[in-house]
Amino acid sequence: MPKKIEIKNLDLFYGQFQALKSVNMAVDGNNIVGLIGPSGCGKSTLLRSINRMNDLIEGVKIRGQVLLEGIDIYSSKLEIYELRKRIGMVFQRPNPFPLSVYDNVSFGLRVEKFKDKKKTAAIVEKSLKAAWLWDELKDKLHKSALSLPLYQQQRLCIARLLAVEPEVILMDEPCSALDPIATMKIEELMLDLKKDYHIVIVTHNMQQASRVSDVCGYMLLGEMVEFGRTADIFTNPKDKRTQDYITGRYG
């Protein structure tokens, strides 16, 4: 049985600059994978290479493989549209469309030309419930998403993802614009969602990585220095560089 995601010897260049150096990593089982490391270490680049977001940047060159259930996502066997449907992404700042709450969540379905209004309504409700927004927004479905507070916007973006039933959710510092209470709510949501989805999160907040992730990777200068159980990384890391970063002796 191939792993949900397997990254093998991945090199990535932005022009002459090598941002990823022979990275190996796997995402499988009901685990949340956390990626930590100092700014510029390549963790966001790695995350973005899992659903080919780096393709949008000019001069990017990739060597190695990113396999989704054994199929190389950089091969022609997988349409980019299909790939991004199966592997969704949540960004640092919530990015709802300037549409109503309802239209945001049903956006993916409309793109897919899904016409059944009753089923669409049911999917919107299910997705908002899964993102813990239904009770708060069920009477405001036609309100503009941009008028919501940031923490609701971020959960709305998650609901929008869930509506198209992705298999993997990539999160790029999803709480960096949120206060501690909103952060806690997103973290609880992640722990809830991990039963049904594979989640990879990039975070600057080490406590967040230790709280939510089951498996964790420490990256430095484009290298995956250590990848293992979060409990081990935070109590007894194998590599001195990980130890120095975790204990604040880095830099």
Next chain:
Amino acid sequence: MDRHFFDELNSLKQELLNMGSLVEEMVSIAVRALVEHDVNLLETIRQNEARVNRLQVDIDEYCLKLIALHQPAASDLRFLLGISKINAELERVGDHTVNICKGISVVLEKEQVKPFIDMPKMVEIVSSMFKESLHAFVILDVDKARMILLRDDQVDQLRYKIIQELIELMKKEPEKVETAVSLILTANSFEKIADHATNIAEVVIFVAQGKDVRHHFEDPLL
């Protein structure tokens, strides 16, 4: 780099070492009481005990504060857990030295029941195990810690021998029961100090390498 936090860790370690010195002094007094029959220092031991008790509370409070405020991880977290564990071990060692001195006072009130041969032998090993365990912690020396673990069996064997002899004595000379029981309790207290030294050595291995060698889950010789 959070220098402030590292300074705090160092001053916490210093506090624990101060407590260690006080307890080490108490162990030496207990040894003198037994070997040289000098029980005049019982008062000193009691004063030390009060200071050790105070330090135990202060050190745990300090650990709790650093864990809550700095959320340490990896070696720093193991270090703080280690300090808290050793803190508890030291306090217990202090208690045993008080019991030893009390027991020996009882013995000295009576005539000496048997020439101490195995007891001083055992006490010497115990006192060196205890000193070495603290030293191993100061320099986080895993090899030294592992050597301490190996010496615990020797102490157990000597204690067994001492107790067997004292049981024989009680059978032959029942009027000496009171003294013999005091000596058995003293032997037990010294043996317990060796156990605490062993626990401290296990903590040293945990702090230095993250390995839990308690209850032989991992072979200490590895």
